[in-house]
Amino acid sequence: MATVPSVSNSITVRMEVPASGSAVSSITTAVESSGGSVTGLDVTASGLEALRIDVTVAASSVAHGEEIVEKLRAIDGVTIGKVSDRTFLMHLGGKIEMSSKLPIRNRDDLSMIYTPGVARVCMAIAENPEDARRLTIKRNSVAVVTDGSAVLGLGNIGPAAALPVMEGKAALFKRFAGIDAWPLCLDTQDTDEIVAIVKAIAPGFAGINLEDISAPRCFEIEARLREALDIPVFHDDQHGTAIVVLAALTNALKVVRKEISEIRVVMSGAGAAGTAILKLLLAAGVEHATVADVRGVVHGGRDDLNDSLRWIAEHTNRSGRTGSLKEAVAGADVFIGVSAPNLLDGDDLATMAKDAVVFALANPDPEVDPAVARQSAAVVATGRSDFPNQINNVLVFPGVFRGLLDAQSRHVTTEMMLAAARALATTVADDELNANYIIPSVFHPDVAKTVAAAVREAALANAGPQEPARDRPTPGFVGTLDTSSFPAVEL
Numbered sequence: 001m002a003t004v005p006s007v008s009n010s011i012t013v014r015m016e017v018p019a020s021g022s023a024v025s026s027i028t029t030a031v032e033s034s035g036g037s038v039t040g041l042d043v044t045a046s047g048l049e050a051l052r053i054d055v056t057v058a059a060s061s062v063a064h065g066e067e068i069v070e071k072l073r074a075i076d077g078v079t080i081g082k083v084s085d086r087t088f089l090m091h092l093g094g095k096i097e098m099s100s101k102l103p104i105r106n107r108d109d110l111s112m113i114y115t116p117g118v119a120r121v122c123m124a125i126a127e128n129p130e131d132a133r134r135l136t137i138k139r140n141s142v143a144v145v146t147d148g149s150a151v152l153g154l155g156n157i158g159p160a161a162a163l164p165v166m167e168g169k170a171a172l173f174k175r176f177a178g179i180d181a182w183p184l185c186l187d188t189q190d191t192d193e194i195v196a197i198v199k200a201i202a203p204g205f206a207g208i209n210l211e212d213i214s215a216p217r218c219f220e221i222e223a224r225l226r227e228a229l230d231i232p233v234f235h236d237d238q239h240g241t242a243i244v245v246l247a248a249l250t251n252a253l254k255v256v257r258k259e260i261s262e263i264r265v266v267m268s269g270a271g272a273a274g275t276a277i278l279k280l281l282l283a284a285g286v287e288h289a290t291v292a293d294v295r296g297v298v299h300g301g302r303d304d305l306n307d308s309l310r311w312i313a314e315h316t317n318r319s320g321r322t323g324s325l326k327e328a329v330a331g332a333d334v335f336i337g338v339s340a341p342n343l344l345d346g347d348d349l350a351t352m353a354k355d356a357v358v359f360a361l362a363n364p365d366p367e368v369d370p371a372v373a374r375q376s377a378a379v380v381a382t383g384r385s386d387f388p389n390q391i392n393n394v395l396v397f398p399g400v401f402r403g404l405l406d407a408q409s410r411h412v413t414t415e416m417m418l419a420a421a422r423a424l425a426t427t428v429a430d431d432e433l434n435a436n437y438i439i440p441s442v443f444h445p446d447v448a449k450t451v452a453a454a455v456r457e458a459a460l461a462n463a464g465p466q467e468p469a470r471d472r473p474t475p476g477f478v479g480t481l482d483t484s485s486f487p488a489v490e491l
Contacts, residue, residue, distance in 0.1 A: 004386060005037040005058035007086075011065045012056045013072060014044075014081035019051050023077055030071045031057050035064065056086070095167045096174075096183075133206065133408060142181045142207040142401055144169045145198055147189045150214035150237070150272075153363050159185035162212060169211060169236075169397075176448045177398035179405065181209070191217050195224050202229050206405050209397065210235040215272040216308055232404045232412045238276030240393035243400070243417050244439070245277050245336060245359060246284055247424035248391055251438035252379040254430075256355040258333060264288040264353070266332040268325050268367055269339035270298055270312055277336060282315065283414050284421070289316045290332075292325040293339075333357065341365035349376040361391050379435045388436040395424060395439065399448040403455025409463070416458040423454035 017023035024041070031038050040056035055072075059065035065085075073080045104110055111117050125131045133139045148162035166183030173181035182205075186197055198208060198221075208231060210222055218235055225233045234240070253260055265286055267274055270293040278291060291298045291312050298305075299322055300313045321328055325343055329335055330351040336359045337343065344367055349358060358377040360366035363384065370387045373380045381389035400420050404412065427440045427450050440447055 005035070005060050005064075006386065007039070007058055009059045009061055009065060010039065010056060010086045011059065011069070012040075012054050012084045012086060013069060014052065014054050014083070015072065016050050016052050016079040016081065017075075018077045019047065019049055021077070023075065024051075024053070026075050027053070027055055027072060027078070030075055031055070031068055034068045034071050035060065036068045052081075091164055091167075095164075096170050132203070136204075137180055138204060138206050140178070140180050140405060141205045142173060142179055142209050142405075143184050143198070143201060143205045144173075144181050144209045144211055145184045145186065145194075145213075146211045147186050147194060147213055149189050149212065149217075151212045156189075156214065159187050166211060169209070172394050173398055173401065175398075176394065176442075177402040177452065179398065179401055189214075189217075191220055194221055195228070198225055199228055202231060205231060206408070207231055207401050208233045209401065210237075212237065213272075215275075216306065218272050219275075219308060226411060230410045232401075232409050234397070234400065234404075234412050235272065235276075236393055236397050238272045239280075239412070239417055240397045240400070241273045241338065241361075241391070242276040242280040243396045243421045243424065244391050244393060245361075246280050246418075246421040247395075248359065248381055248389065248439045249281070249334065249336075249357065250284075250421065250425040251428055251433055252334075252357045252381070254433060255435050255438065256357060256378050258355070260285045261287050263333035264331065265290070265334040265336065266325070266328045267291045268335070268337040268343060269293065270309060271338070273338040275308055275312065277338065278312065278316065280414070280417060280421070284418060288318065290319075290321055290328050291316055292328055296324050297321050297328050335359065335367075337361055337367035339367060341367065342369075344368040346372045346375055349373055352376065359391065379438060381438065389438050390442075391439065392442055394442045395447055396420060396451060399423075399451025400455050402448060402452035403457075404459060406452065407456045407459035407463070409459040413458075413462055415462055416455050419454040419458035420451050423450045426450065 028038050037058040038055060039058050042054045043051055044054050045052035057068055059068055069080065069083055072078060102113060104113060121135055125135060144166045146159065146162050146166055148159040149156045151157050151162045151165055163183060163185050166185060170181035170183050173179040186194055188194060202208065208225060210218065210233065213221060222233055222235045265281065265288065267278060267289065270291050274291065278289060281289065295304065297317065298309055298312045299317050299320065305313060326348050329344065329348055331353055333353045334357045335352065338361050341362050342365065349356065349368065355378040356376065357379045358368065358373045359381045360368045360370060360373060361383040366382050370380050370382050381391050383391050424447065427444055427446050428437060
């Protein structure tokens with residue numbers, strides 16, 4: 001599919017041009033004739049004979065940006081100075097920082113924040129470890145854990161190269177839910193070591209967000225950590241994606257007036273995201289699903305089934321289909337792709353049922369060109385920001401963890417994820433809903449708080465006897481002072 005200029009490939013070019021003449025208009029013409037887009041033009045210095053101009057340009061790739069610069073360099077009278085990549089500038093020195101919530105102005109502040117006063121708080125927590133949830137950052141902290149083995153669409157690039165993504169995740173936690181998240185990039189891809197490390201650091205956190213860990217190891221790591229820890233463990237690549245997909249599908253089916261129990265769903269992708277989406281769709285009421293991977297439709301007769309694929313074969317494909325993805329989509333009501341680019345074309349989608357729904361979510365290049373998909377399907381969604389209906393996990397993970405932390409939940413359940421999906425779907429009002437708006441913007445003011453409230457309610461409703469009580473002041477302070485009325489430490 002054709003690429004378009006994007007802010008993620010934007011550059012700022014500093015140049016000197018003659019103060020008189022047509023140099024400024026020549027700059028704009030050169031950029032636009034090269035397929036770029038001028039998004040800013042600032043005169044930063046002026047003299048009698050020359051102007052210094054900073055021109056900000058959106059390009060479609062790094063190579064495209066270089067082509068535009070060379071075109072600008074060829075303009076008569078223009079001298080190119082510094083060229084800055086705006087995305088790299090934004091990451092310079094990292095995107096997050098730790099800051100103190102309290103001023104340290106004098107010796108008294110120091111004595112209470114640190115020694116000797118902090119010893120009293122330490123002893124309170126030693127006597128009652130649950131106090132850590134209200135007397136330390138644990139009450140509001142999440143560890144974003146990766147081994148760098150499956151980063152975005154980049155693959156196994158390792159922990160250091162994964163750090164910018166984890167920083168970004170932490171920044172989004174703070175921006176959308178006020179959660180303090182910490183990127184932890186582990187220099188191991190051994191399952192046992194990852195489990196051991198996360199168990200060892202868990203006392204400092206109220207939740208674990210697993211990120212960009214390759215399948216099938218991610219399934220085992222998540223399962224073992226959920227079994228071992230008393231805090232929720234959430235693999236966003238699996239469950240965040242699944243929740244957003246279910247919310248979007250819920251609204252898409254309203255648009256096309258179909259029932260979730262009656263539709264036939266075909267999925268491309270049987271990895272972490274695909275498996276999680278499938279399981280949540282089945283829990284939500286989908287009864288007719290077929291999954292395809294690189295070898296075609298997953299069915300019980302294949303000789304390459306691992307445990308995950310065998311589960312899929314046992315819970316889908318009731319009609320016993322075999323063959324390719326292209327064959328499977330014929331007559332389907334819904335296609336959901338979380339796999340690879342350019343697997344389908346317009347002819348394939350034309351064989352789907354009337355008023356079909358297509359979610360082509362591979363990034364950056366989807367399973368089918370969205371423009372082509374829109375010619376046949378009634379509703380189209382992608383993982384991209386330059387088309388309507390972007391399926392973006394940031395719609396979910398901040399609110400999910402906000403709800404989990406507020407409920408002091410010890411685990412994540414299917415019921416909580418279904419509640420999150422329902423809540424996300426409701427942020428699009430009935431009078432707003434249409435084929436190009438089935439899912440809200442990530443900047444919709446109600447998204448995080450609506451999802452958080454639903455998850456918190458579901459967590460409290462499903463709290464078992466092992467959950468801590470929510471309506472009592474937490475004891476544990478050294479001495480006989482009653483602290484239950486201290487607002488600064490109330491839950």
